[in-house]
Amino acid sequence: MVDQKSNNKLTIKDIAAIAKVSKGTVSRVLNKKPGVGDKTRKKIEDLIKKLDYSPNLIAQNLASQKTGNIGVIIPHQAEYYLSNPYWPVLLSIITKAAADVGYTILLSTALEEGNVDSAYDFIIKGKRVDGIIAGSEFLGEKQLSTLYYYNIPFVLIGKSPFVQEYYVDIENRKATEILTTHLIHQGYRRILFIGGPETILNVTERVQGFYDALSHTTHSMGIVCHTRYEKPNIKMIIQNQMKNGFSPDAVIAGAGDLVLCTLMVLRELNITIPDDMALASFDTLHLYDYFTPRITAIHQPVKKLARAAFEMLFALIVGKTLIKTDCILPCTLRIGESCREKRIIS
Amino acid sequence: MVDQKSNNKLTIKDIAAIAKVSKGTVSRVLNKKPGVGDKTRKKIEDLIKKLDYSPNLIAQNLASQKTGNIGVIIPHQAEYYLSNPYWPVLLSIITKAAADVGYTILLSTALEEGNVDSAYDFIIKGKRVDGIIAGSEFLGEKQLSTLYYYNIPFVLIGKSPFVQEYYVDIENRKATEILTTHLIHQGYRRILFIGGPETILNVTERVQGFYDALSHTTHSMGIVCHTRYEKPNIKMIIQNQMKNGFSPDAVIAGAGDLVLCTLMVLRELNITIPDDMALASFDTLHLYDYFTPRITAIHQPVKKLARAAFEMLFALIVGKTLIKTDCILPCTLRIGESCREKRIIS
DNA sequence: CTGAAAGCGCTTACAG
DNA sequence: CTGAAAGCGCTTACAG
Numbered sequence: 001m002v003d004q005k006s007n008n009k010l011t012i013k014d015i016a017a018i019a020k021v022s023k024g025t026v027s028r029v030l031n032k033k034p035g036v037g038d039k040t041r042k043k044i045e046d047l048i049k050k051l052d053y054s055p056n057l058i059a060q061n062l063a064s065q066k067t068g069n070i071g072v073i074i075p076h077q078a079e080y081y082l083s084n085p086y087w088p089v090l091l092s093i094i095t096k097a098a099a100d101v102g103y104t105i106l107l108s109t110a111l112e113e114g115n116v117d118s119a120y121d122f123i124i125k126g127k128r129v130d131g132i133i134a135g136s137e138f139l140g141e142k143q144l145s146t147l148y149y150y151n152i153p154f155v156l157i158g159k160s161p162f163v164q165e166y167y168v169d170i171e172n173r174k175a176t177e178i179l180t181t182h183l184i185h186q187g188y189r190r191i192l193f194i195g196g197p198e199t200i201l202n203v204t205e206r207v208q209g210f211y212d213a214l215s216h217t218t219h220s221m222g223i224v225c226h227t228r229y230e231k232p233n234i235k236m237i238i239q240n241q242m243k244n245g246f247s248p249d250a251v252i253a254g255a256g257d258l259v260l261c262t263l264m265v266l267r268e269l270n271i272t273i274p275d276d277m278a279l280a281s282f283d284t285l286h287l288y289d290y291f292t293p294r295i296t297a298i299h300q301p302v303k304k305l306a307r308a309a310f311e312m313l314f315a316l317i318v319g320k321t322l323i324k325t326d327c328i329l330p331c332t333l334r335i336g337e338s339c340r341e342k343r344i345i346s
Numbered sequence: 347m348v349d350q351k352s353n354n355k356l357t358i359k360d361i362a363a364i365a366k367v368s369k370g371t372v373s374r375v376l377n378k379k380p381g382v383g384d385k386t387r388k389k390i391e392d393l394i395k396k397l398d399y400s401p402n403l404i405a406q407n408l409a410s411q412k413t414g415n416i417g418v419i420i421p422h423q424a425e426y427y428l429s430n431p432y433w434p435v436l437l438s439i440i441t442k443a444a445a446d447v448g449y450t451i452l453l454s455t456a457l458e459e460g461n462v463d464s465a466y467d468f469i470i471k472g473k474r475v476d477g478i479i480a481g482s483e484f485l486g487e488k489q490l491s492t493l494y495y496y497n498i499p500f501v502l503i504g505k506s507p508f509v510q511e512y513y514v515d516i517e518n519r520k521a522t523e524i525l526t527t528h529l530i531h532q533g534y535r536r537i538l539f540i541g542g543p544e545t546i547l548n549v550t551e552r553v554q555g556f557y558d559a560l561s562h563t564t565h566s567m568g569i570v571c572h573t574r575y576e577k578p579n580i581k582m583i584i585q586n587q588m589k590n591g592f593s594p595d596a597v598i599a600g601a602g603d604l605v606l607c608t609l610m611v612l613r614e615l616n617i618t619i620p621d622d623m624a625l626a627s628f629d630t631l632h633l634y635d636y637f638t639p640r641i642t643a644i645h646q647p648v649k650k651l652a653r654a655a656f657e658m659l660f661a662l663i664v665g666k667t668l669i670k671t672d673c674i675l676p677c678t679l680r681i682g683e684s685c686r687e688k689r690i691i692s
Numbered sequence: 693c694t695g696a697a698a699g700c701g702c703t704t705a706c707a708g
Numbered sequence: 709c710t711g712a713a714a715g716c717g718c719t720t721a722c723a724g
Contacts, residue, residue, distance in 0.1 A: 009473070011701055022711045027703060037709055057472035058407045059701035062716050067404065078438035088434055092424035095453070099468075106450065107441070126403035127355070260636055267638070290606055291636075292613070357717055368695045373719055383693055405717030408700050 010053045018051075019044050030055055066130055070098055070313060071123035073134035074109045075116045080230055081109065084256050086283070086302060087135075090157065093306035094133060101314060103130075113230050114138055124150055131317045133309050136160040136167065137200060153316035155309050159201050165325035166316065168308045172202045172282075175298045175331035176209030179252065179280055182296070182333060184213060184220045187342030188250035188278055191222045192241050194234060194262065195254035198226050206254050206282060223248070229257040235265045249277060250339065256283030259295065278339040294336030301329050356399045364397075365390050376401055412476055416444055416659060417469035419480035420455045421462045426576055427455065430602050432629070432648060433481075436503065439652035440479060447660060449476075459576050460484055470496055477663045479655050482506040482513065483546060499662035501655050505547050511671035512662065514654045518548045521644045521677035522555030525598065525626055528642070528679060530559060530566045533688030534596035534624055537568045538587050540580060540608065541600035544572050552600050552628060569594070575603040581611045595623060596685065602629030605641065624685040640682030647675050 012030070016023045021040060028036045029044045036044075047053075061067050072094055074087050081087040095105045106129055108119040116138045123129055124146055132147070136158035144162055147154050156167035183191055193210045196203045207224050214222045223246055225237045241248050251266075253259040259281040266273060273279050273293055281297045288294065308327040315322050358376070362369045367386060374382045375390045382390075393399075407413050418440055420427050427433040441451045452475055454465040462484045469475055470492055478493070482504035490508055493500050502513035529537055539556045542549045553570050560568045569592055571583045587594050597612075599605040605627040612619060619625045619639055627643045634640065654673040661668050 009701095012703095013701075023702075024704075024712080025710060028710090031703085035709060040709080054471035056408075056701050057474050058404055058413065059716090060703075061404045062402075062408050062718085063701075063703040065703090065716065078442065082431065082434045082438060085428065088428050092428060092455075095455075096424070096457075099457075104452065107453070109438075109441075111442075111445075125400035128403050264636060290610060358719095359717075369718075370696080370720075371694060374694090377719085381693060386693080402717050405700090406719075408702085409717075409719040411700065411719090 010051055012055060015044070015047060015051070015053055019047050061128075067128050068102060069104050069106045069129045070094075070310075070317075071106045071108060071129035071132040071134075073116070073119050073123060073132060074107070075119065075135045075137045075139070077110050077113045080113055080257075083260075084283075085285075086256060086300075089302045090306045090309075093303050094310050097307055097310040103314075110138075116140075116143060120146060124152065131155075131313045133157065133313055136163070139163070153313060155313040155316070157305065157309055159205075161201060166312060168305050168312065168327040168329070169202075170300050170305065170329050170331050172205035173209035173212065175333075176206040176252075176254075176282060177212040178209075178331075178333050179282065179296075179298050180210050180213030180222070181216070182335070183250050183252070183278065183280055183339055184217050186278070186339050188339070189220045190246055190248045190250070191220060192238070192246070192248035192251045193222060193224045193254055194232075194237060194251060194258055195224060195226050196229050196257070203254065210252070227258070229255065232258055232261045234258065234261050235268070238262075238265055238269065249342070250274075251277060251279055253279070253281040256281070256285065259283070259285055259297075263291070263295070273338050274340045274342075278342075280339050284334065293338045296336045296339040297334050298331045299334050300331050304329055356397055358401060361390070361393060361397070361399055365393050407474075413474050414448060415450050415452045415475045416440075416656075416663075417452045417454060417475035417478040417480075419462065419465050419469060419478060420453070421465065421481045421483045421485070423456050423459050426459055426603075430629075431631075432602060432646075435648045436652045436655075439649050440656050443653055443656040449660075456484075462486075462489060466492060470498065477501075477659045479503065479659055482509070485509070499659060501659040501662070503651065503655055507547060512658060512668075514651050514658065514673040514675070515548075516646050516651065516675050516677050518551035519555035519558065521679075522552040522598075522600075522628060523558040524555075524677075524679050525628065525642075525644050526556050526559030526568070527562070528681070529596050529598070529624065529626055529685055530563050532624070532685050534685070535566050536592055536594045536596070537566060538584070538592070538594035538597045539568060539570045539600055540578075540583060540597060540604055541570060541572050542575050542603070549600065556598070556600075573604070575601065578604055578607045580604065580607050581614070584608075584611055584615065595688070597623060597625055599625070599627040602627070602631065605629070605631055605643075609637070609641070619684050620686045620688075624688075626685050630680065639684045642682045642685040643680050644677045645680050646677050650675055 012023050012026050016026045025036055025040065026044055029041050072091060074081050098105055106123060108123045110116050110119050120143045123132060132152060132154040134154060134156055136156040139160050141162060156163055159167055159169050195207055198204060210222060210224065214220060223241065227233050227237060251262060253262045262279060266277060266279065271277050279295055281295055284297045284299050358369050358372050362372045371382055371386065372390055375387050418437060420433050444451055452469060454469045456462050456465050466489045469478060478498060478500040480500060480502055482502040485506050487508060502509055505513055505515050541553055544550060556568060556570065560566060569587065573579050573583060597608060599608040608625060612623060617623050625641055627641055630643045630645050
């Protein structure tokens with residue numbers, strides 16, 4: 001048809017005109033608001049369906065002063081956060097939970113590792129989110145003051161020293177204690193704990209858990225070393241500990257980001273797992289089951305964490321009062337073959 | 347301060363009032379448009395910086411009739427597309443390329459595997475993207491007619507039987523030929539190719555490449571089997587082929603989604619790689635280097651693919667005329683230890 | 693170079 | 709129950 005307008009952008013005005021009602025009335029049925037007669041409502045609903053009209057979300061947003069978006073801030077650069085299923089899973093669960101209640105996710109990540117400024121600016125300036133879920137790493141007072149200044153509801157994933165409410169996290173300390181205790185029970189005597197940077201709260205919590213376990217035994221001893229996530233110097237750490245007389249018979253990778261690297265280093269050094277050295281880790285790997293031996297590890301309830309974060313944020317956005325302003329979830333121990341019971345040699 | 351308005355939402359009106367100019371003038375400097383005196387421009391720029399004003403993007407969008415968003419449609423559900431680095435990498439590269447020119451990504455995925463309707467509706471209705479990059483899988487005439495109806499520029503990742511222009515892809519056929527030829531040269535004689543569903547274009551292309559290689563030799567023969575990605579029945583396939591007399595000495599996993607499963611099945615059946623059976627794959631794995639033996643594989647230039655897709659879309663959006671309306675990229679062969687040269691037994 | 697005004701497509705008190 | 713009108717915060721011809 002020639003006269004089929006190529007300008008196929010139906011607006012509320014068109015619908016109103018065709019239905020011979022006011023825009024206000026159409027708006028009311030669009031938003032399922034009361035104050036419209038049954039007949040009128042039906043007529044407009046039919047028309048909308050027939051014409052396949054859908055409202056311009058941008059205009060809705062501007063008029064209603066709500067965006068329908070929630071911002072997710074991943075405080076890492078893509079290369080890094082994609083190396084691990086943690087953030088992708090978190091993100092996809094949040095997206096799904098948000099979609100269920102009509103919200104869209106706006107994702108913002110650090111452009112370079114450790115620099116979250118741009119990520120916050122991107123999301124906050126421009127006023128296009130109703131709330132924010134952010135990873136607590138690298139969250140500083142600068143970002144916080146911006147959040148508070150713009151008065152925007154937010155929930156953190158992971159504790160922050162600066163924030164006392166509205167966060168979700170896991171039982172880092174307790175879980176590490178459980179894992180370490182397992183190693184002790186399996187007969188390992190000299191356990192090396194490799195953790196991330198000590199400036200990160202969950203790292204110090206895990207270290208505490210490690211010491212908690214050791215404090216309950218006289219058979220085993222432990223050593224803690226820290227390294228960066230992005231460029232871990234695990235090889236050096238392990239070699240040093242082997243030379244300096246501690247010579248660990250078990251090593252715990254204190255974060256999902258460190259397991260693989262540790263695994264590689266052990267292979268490179270021709271150290272057999274678990275015969276030469278046991279390996280355990282906090283956090284499981286992507287494709288976990290595909291590694292031999294499977295690595296004994298603490299499993300985080302990432303999906304639950306994501307759902308908890310979204311529910312908390314949603315409550316904040318709609319103004320529901322929260323009874324609990326935090327949510328700390330327990331982890332589980334998954335036993336593989338990488339920490340088999342030690343033969344009586346030591 | 348008590349009188350520090352909690353309503354801290356600076357608008358263009360406020361800026362105009364303070365600077366004693368009109369909103370139009372502020373808008374012009376905001377958008378770096380000509381038609382403003384140097385002094386006035388400087389004054390306004392300083393004010394904006396001082397007050398840390400940033401314009402409301404939603405209002406900008408509505409007024410300018412541009413969204414600054416581009417939609418990315420991943421035609422899979424999260425559980426599935428996260429099992430493989432392909433989509434996450436694609437997404438993160440597109441996001442970065444888009445950010446460089448001021449665009450934001452709106453992600454939409456299938457809520458259930460194979461059903462992309464909602465993904466398209468979500469992105470297209472509501473008019474909030476200036477263009478779309480979509481995976482070509484499951485793209486049907488229904489989605490296409492919607493895209494054309496709304497007259498929205500789009501670029502496909504992967505060929506589609508329905509679309510003759512504006513897509514990017516890799517050399518599926520040629521790459522598979524290269525891989526298969528490598529296996530033949532390594533001395534493998536009975537090669538099993540396990541591919542995805544034959545309804546998918548890249549699967550049939552790869553199968554063609556497989557046959558291309560075989561057609562150049564009289565030493566080796568091949569068999570092709572198809573399976574679903576989400577729930578591959580690889581164990582059955584391999585067992586059948588072992589029983590029925592073909593008894594392959596090499597297997598090619600025809601897609602990244604099938605490698606791991608194949609690997610697991612071989613382990614389960616106590617088949618050693620490569621001594622009992624060689625394993626090669628199209629597409630590398632996440633954490634590729636961490637598997638022993640490393641698997642010989644075709645490597646796709648995913649990052650290049652993503653950049654090519656975005657560049658093409660961007661050109662379409664700004665109305666630049668394209669010389670090439672498609673982009674087919676070559677792949678490379680990565681040789682691991684999973685297809686070692688075969689001892690002369692057969 | 694600058695301003696006044698119309699308009700983007702909605703929502704939402706306010707009347708009636 | 710329904711409509712008319714103002715307003716959300718911008719942009720963009722159009723004058724001058």
